Amino acid sequence: MLEIKNLHAAVDGKEILQGLTLTVEAGKMHAIMGPNGSGKSTLSYVLAGREGYEVTAGSISYDGHDLLQLKTEERAAKGIFLAMQYPVEIPGVSTLTFLKTALNAQRRARGDSELDAMSVLKLVRKKAEALQVSEEMLKRPLNVGFSGGEKKRLEILQLSLFEPKLAILDETDSGLDIDALKLVADGVNATRSPQRGMLVITHYQRLLTYIVPDRVHVLAGGRIVAEGGKELALELEAKGYAQVAKEPA
Amino acid sequence: MSAVSPIEARKAEALESFRVRGMPHRRFEHWRYSDLRAVLDAGQVAAAGTAHWQIGEVPDGVEVFDLAKPAPPDWVVKNLGNIGNRPTMEEASLAFAQGGAALRVAKDRKIPQILPLTVSSTGNLRLLIVLEEGACLTLAETHAVDAGLLRNVGVEIALGRGAELTHVRIAPNAPKSFTVEHIAVGEARDARYRAHFANFGSRLSRTELHLVLREEGAEAHISGVNVLGGESHADVTTHIEHAAGKTHSTQQFKHVAGGKSRSAYQGKITVREGANGSDSRQTAKAVLTSTRAEADLKPELIIFADDVKCAHGAAVGDLDAESLFYLRSRGIPEREARRLLVRAFLEEAVAEIGNDELRAAVWRDIEAVLPRALEQAR
Numbered sequence: 001m002l003e004i005k006n007l008h009a010a011v012d013g014k015e016i017l018q019g020l021t022l023t024v025e026a027g028k029m030h031a032i033m034g035p036n037g038s039g040k041s042t043l044s045y046v047l048a049g050r051e052g053y054e055v056t057a058g059s060i061s062y063d064g065h066d067l068l069q070l071k072t073e074e075r076a077a078k079g080i081f082l083a084m085q086y087p088v089e090i091p092g093v094s095t096l097t098f099l100k101t102a103l104n105a106q107r108r109a110r111g112d113s114e115l116d117a118m119s120v121l122k123l124v125r126k127k128a129e130a131l132q133v134s135e136e137m138l139k140r141p142l143n144v145g146f147s148g149g150e151k152k153r154l155e156i157l158q159l160s161l162f163e164p165k166l167a168i169l170d171e172t173d174s175g176l177d178i179d180a181l182k183l184v185a186d187g188v189n190a191t192r193s194p195q196r197g198m199l200v201i202t203h204y205q206r207l208l209t210y211i212v213p214d215r216v217h218v219l220a221g222g223r224i225v226a227e228g229g230k231e232l233a234l235e236l237e238a239k240g241y242a243q244v245a246k247e248p249a
Numbered sequence: 250m251s252a253v254s255p256i257e258a259r260k261a262e263a264l265e266s267f268r269v270r271g272m273p274h275r276r277f278e279h280w281r282y283s284d285l286r287a288v289l290d291a292g293q294v295a296a297a298g299t300a301h302w303q304i305g306e307v308p309d310g311v312e313v314f315d316l317a318k319p320a321p322p323d324w325v326v327k328n329l330g331n332i333g334n335r336p337t338m339e340e341a342s343l344a345f346a347q348g349g350a351a352l353r354v355a356k357d358r359k360i361p362q363i364l365p366l367t368v369s370s371t372g373n374l375r376l377l378i379v380l381e382e383g384a385c386l387t388l389a390e391t392h393a394v395d396a397g398l399l400r401n402v403g404v405e406i407a408l409g410r411g412a413e414l415t416h417v418r419i420a421p422n423a424p425k426s427f428t429v430e431h432i433a434v435g436e437a438r439d440a441r442y443r444a445h446f447a448n449f450g451s452r453l454s455r456t457e458l459h460l461v462l463r464e465e466g467a468e469a470h471i472s473g474v475n476v477l478g479g480e481s482h483a484d485v486t487t488h489i490e491h492a493a494g495k496t497h498s499t500q501q502f503k504h505v506a507g508g509k510s511r512s513a514y515q516g517k518i519t520v521r522e523g524a525n526g527s528d529s530r531q532t533a534k535a536v537l538t539s540t541r542a543e544a545d546l547k548p549e550l551i552i553f554a555d556d557v558k559c560a561h562g563a564a565v566g567d568l569d570a571e572s573l574f575y576l577r578s579r580g581i582p583e584r585e586a587r588r589l590l591v592r593a594f595l596e597e598a599v600a601e602i603g604n605d606e607l608r609a610a611v612w613r614d615i616e617a618v619l620p621r622a623l624e625q626a627r
C-alpha cells in the first residue's frame with residue numbers, strides 16, 4: 001500500500017532522510033523505532049506533505065498514486081492520516097467544528113454526501129466515549145488548554161472518526177500515563193483492519209506490548225538500518241540502538 | 250445687527266478653523282497612514298454637500314431632532330460642536346453639513362431594542378447622541394454605499410452619570426469613496442461606552458475616536474475589525490484620555506489585510522495627572538494574507554498619574570503555518586483552512602459585541618468580504 005524507495009529529504013537545506021526504503025502493507029502494523037533526531041517525525045511530515053520538507057531524491061508510491069504529486073489535503077482525502085507528535089492548538093476554532101469541517105471536507109473530496117451537524121455529533125460522541133474525551137473538551141477550542149494526554153486522545157479520536165487507509169502515529173505514547181496509554185492502545189487496536197496499513201513511531205518498547213507490531217523497522221541517521229519481527233523491539237530495549245544498528249539487517 | 254444663534258456662530262467658527270488648518274495630510278499628527286490632502290481638496294469637501302440619514306422607529310424614551318430644522322432644543326444647542334477636540338475634518342463636517350440627527354435618551358430610560366441609524370448617502374453629516382443620567386441605549390450605525398466622492402461624518406456622544414451606550418458601527422466596503430468619521434465621546438461618572446467598529450475599507454477610510462473619561466468610574470470598551478481586500482484602505486485611530494481616577498478602558502482590534510490593501514491602527518492612551526488607580530488595556534493584531542498587503546499598528550502610552558495599570562501589545566504576522574498544515578492534513582482544503590484560521594483570529598474581537606443580532610450582522614459582512622481579504626495580490 002505504501003512503498004518508499006531510496007527517499008532523501010531535506011529541511012532548510014539540511015538533508016535529514018538519506019536513502020530511506022520502507023514498505024507498509026495493508027492489514028499490517030508496522031513500528032518505526034529510532035533515537036532522537038533520527039528523522040522519524042521528518043518521515044511522517046514528508047508522508048503528510050508538509051511544506052518545507054523537500055524531497056531531493058527517491059519515490060513514494062501510495063495505493064497506486066505518486067504520493068509526492070498530491071497536496072496535503074488530497075493525501076488526507078485519499079486516506080492518509082498522521083497523528084502528530086505535537087498537535088497544534090488553534091484558538092477560536094471549536095474542536096467539534098473542526099471535526100465536522102474535516103470529516104465533511106474528506107467526504108466531499110471522495111464524492112460522498114456531507115453529514116449534518118447532528119449526525120456528526122452523534123458519530124463523534126460514540127467515538128469519544130471509548131477514548132474518554134468529554135463533551136466539554138469537544139466544545140473547547142481545538143487542543144487549547146488540553147493536557148498532553150488529552151491532545152493524544154483527540155488524535156486517536158480522529159483516527160477512529162476518519163477511518164483512514166494508512167495511519168501514521170508519531171509518538172502517540174509520549175506524555176501518556178499508564179492508564180491513558182492502555183486507553184489509547186485500545187483505541188488504536190480497535191481501528192486495526194485488513195484494509196488498513198499502520199505505521200507506529202515510538203521510542204519505547206512499552207507501547208508495543210499493547211500494540212503488537214507485525215514488523216519493526218529501526219531508523220537511524222535518516223535510513224532504515226534494521227528490520228525484523230516484534231522480537232526486534234525487545235532486542236532494541238536490551239541492547240540499545242547503537243548496538244542493533246551495527247549488526248547487519 | 251441681527252442676532253446670530255449659538256449654533257450659527259459655532260458653525261462659522263468651524264468653517265474658519267477648517268480654512269486655516271486645511272486638509273489633513275501625512276505630516277499632521279496621527280494622519281500618517283491617511284494622506285487625505287493627496288487625494289482630496291478642501292473645495293471637494295465643501296462640494297460634497299450633506300449626507301442623508303435614516304433612523305428606525307423611535308422608541309418611547311428617545312427624542313430625535315432633525316438638525317436641518319430650525320429652533321433646536323437646548324440640549325442640542327449646548328452640545329453640538331462642543332464635545333470633541335475639534336480636529337479639522339470634524340470642523341468641516343460641522344461647517345458643511347446642512348443637517349444631521351440629534352437624539353437623546355431621557356433620564357433612567359433603558360431602551361431594550363436596538364436603534365438602527367443609517368447614513369444613507371455620501372456627503373457631510375453630523376450626529377449627536379446624548380444619554381442622560383442612567384439612560385441606556387444600543388445604537389447600530391450602518392452606512393449605505395454609493396458612488397459619491399466623500400462621506401465625512403462627525404459624531405458627538407455625551408454620556409451622563411451611569412449612562413450606558415453600546416455603539417456598533419459597520420462601515421461596508423465603499424471602493425469609490427473616501428470615508429471619514431470622527432467620533433467624540435465625553436463620559437461622566439460611572440458611564441460606560443461600548444463600541445465596535447467593523448471596517449471593510451474604502452479608497453481611504455479613516456475612523457477616529459477621541460474619548461474622554463471625565464469622571465471616576467467611567468469606562469470604555471472598544472473593539473473592532475478591519476477586514477480588507479483589493480486596494481482598500483482603513484485607518485482606525487483612537488485616543489482615550491483617562492482624565493479622572495479609577496477609570497477603565499479596554500481596546501481589542503483585529504485586522505486582516507489581503508490583496509493590496511492597507512490597514513492601520515494608532516491607539517493613543519493618555520492618563521492625566523491625578524487619574525490614579527486607572528487601568529487601560531489595549532491589543533491590536535494584524536494578519537497579512539497577501540505579500541502585497543500592509544498593516545501598521547502603533548500603540549502609544551502617555552502616563553502622568555500614579556498607580557496606573559497599562560498593558561498594550563501589537564503584532565503583525567502571517568497565518569500560522571503549523572496550524573494551516575494541521576488543518577490541511579485533516580483534509581481541509583487550503584482555502585477553507587485559511588478561512589477557518591482568519592475567522593478564528595477575528596473571533597476574539599467580534600465576540601466583544603454582546604448583542605447576538607449585531608454580532609451575527611458583523612459576521613455576515615465579514616463572510617462577504619473574506620474571499621477578497623484572503624486573496625494574494627500579484
Ligand SMILES: Nc1ncnc2c1ncn2[C@@H]1O[C@H](COP(=O)(O)OP(=O)(O)OP(=O)(O)O)[C@@H](O)[C@H]1O
Nearest residue numbers: 011012014016034035036037038039040041042043
Ligand atoms: N527546520 C529544521 N531545520 C534544521 N533541522 C531540522 C529542522 N527540523 C528538524 N531538523 C532536524 O532534523 C533531525 C530529525 O528531526 P526529527 O524531528 O525528524 O527527529 P525524530 O526522529 O522525530 O526525533 P524525536 O525522537 O526527538 O521526535 C533533527 O536533527 C532535527 O534537529
Ligand SMILES: [Mg+2]
Nearest residue numbers: 040041042085
Ligand atoms: Mg519526532
